[in-house]
Amino acid sequence: MNYSRQREAIISVLKNTTSHPSAAWIYDRVRIQIPNISLGTVYRNLAALEKEGMIVKVPVGDACEHFDGDTTPHSHFYCKSCEAISDIPFDPSDALKTAEANHGFEVHSVTYTFTGICKECLKDKN
Amino acid sequence: MNYSRQREAIISVLKNTTSHPSAAWIYDRVRIQIPNISLGTVYRNLAALEKEGMIVKVPVGDACEHFDGDTTPHSHFYCKSCEAISDIPFDPSDALKTAEANHGFEVHSVTYTFTGICKECLKDKN
């Protein structure tokens, strides 16, 4: 993989947020530095980085894909109300070993997603 | 929610497969019974059934959404090679309790997705 300024900027955006952003959000951020970057470039690089294991996809079941620059073992919480994705320090790696041992799969990653209503949104309801 | 023949057919398709199908797949199946059903009807009913908790979304990070008629606690394995989604009898409900207790979220569901290469695809490689 050759160097590119665009890819560096995308990595930098992803490594400096905990918001698990979509491609569109990343595009908006990167455009501050590189105003004429193409949305296709963002998508292409996100796919390449995911393939290399440098970033992680976080599918939560809303309209679009989300990405995470933090590849250490942890879990996610998706709020159905405000649609935010937050981290939960829950290491799923034990389950990974169990799955490989019991089912014969070659497991590359485990995504553990909790869905519900977050603390802030619960507050707003009362 | 009023009765509709279309919704019954959709539920029936979902309850009689373990393949975690997409809306398009469900549409094709239901059309055998109801040839002029509309794709929009399938989407609308899937959303309504999911809201009611009668079915479950299974986001795996491919192009489209998948659905599961089995709402009992279990987990999923997504094969990156053949793109099949299979069940794993891994009950995530303990983790749910942990998340609620430690983080104050109101957790509605937990999605535990393993991603990798399934047994059959591993066989094909050799």
Place this chain on the structure above:
DNA sequence: GAGAAATCAGTAATCTTTACTAATTTTATT
């Protein structure tokens, strides 16, 4: 059976993502 509410079929529109192409940038080599 009649009226109100819910649902539907069919179509159009929207949104996300991918594909394509000619131009630019990077890398390796001299």
Place this chain on the structure above:
DNA sequence: AATAAAATTAGTAAAGATTACTGATTTCTC
């Protein structure tokens, strides 16, 4: 530093998934 091959990009077009809309049909309640 100049050069050629390979990788990457911007910009645009196309594809695919999902939602929105409208007038007609079906379901429910009385």
